[in-house]
Amino acid sequence: MQNVLPSSDKKEQTVQKMFSSIARYYDLNNTVLSLGLHHRWKKKTVELAELGPGDRVADVGTGTADLAILAADQVGEKGNVVAIDLNEAMLQRGLAKLVGRSGVMMARGNAERLPLKDQSVDAVLTGFCMRNVTDFDGALAEIFRVLKPKGRMVCLEFSRPQHPIFRKLYDFYSFQILPAVGQWVSNDQTGVYDYLPASIRQFPDQETFAKKLRRMGFTEVAYYNRAGGIVAIHIGKK
Ligand SMILES: C[S@@+](CC[C@H](N)C(=O)[O-])C[C@H]1O[C@@H](n2cnc3c(N)ncnc32)[C@H](O)[C@@H]1O
DSSP states (O other): OOOOOOOHHHHHHHHHHHHHHHGGGHHHHHHHHTTTHHHHHHHHHHHHTTOOTTOEEEEETOTTTHHHHHHHHHHTTTOEEEEEESOHHHHHHHHHHTTTOOSEEEEEOBTTBOSSOTTOEEEEEEESOGGGOSOHHHHHHHHHHHEEEEEEEEEEEEOOOSSHHHHHHHHHIIIIIHHHHHHHHHTOOSOHHHHHHHHHHHSOOHHHHHHHHHHTTOEEEEEEEEGGGTEEEEEEEO
């Protein structure tokens, strides 16, 4: 397999170039490539955060703001959601979905240096972002820092299919079919749909990620597989 993962000194720049290139097609591609399932995964992610009216929430790596919008519906008028992303083009797409809505503030910022005060949010949501950061441990430490005591982190991310045969089929889909379809839908020239399966493979599997969260100080760590483990939703409490 060709190595399509950028070295760590170039990762941020390379990843950002990819997201700038596909921002216009991001939502469409998500729906096509997940057969619409990403909507359900995102609903479950927000449900697991157990948000209540008045809560303050951060959506880290918000992209086109799907999690932020779902969270805003839960926290109501007294709560608020700050939706953070490094990528201007993705933020613009998200902003367009916020017309006529209140309760979500979009902010440009890095997951590795969150523009939030210590212990300032009740929950952090993050969807398909942690695989893309350069310093994964640093980003988790930032999430921990900004959470209030007893605050919840919920992370939706690609993971490892559990059944060996299913895993083989999934590898075929993600390394052969997905890059071709993704590139065709978005006319992408940056290689983002080759990067996607490679980045998924190098990301910690369910148990390894759970152990890391515990080591970092999160308690009540658990995870929920979806689509046979293609994605997993990890939760942890501060
Ligand atoms: C795959 S998209 C996910 C978007 C959205 N959360 C969703 O679930 O559809 C990943 C997003 O993470 C953002 N991202 C990557 N690295 C980041 C970083 N270091 N800080 C903030 N955002 C980052 C990208 O710009 C991109 O918008």
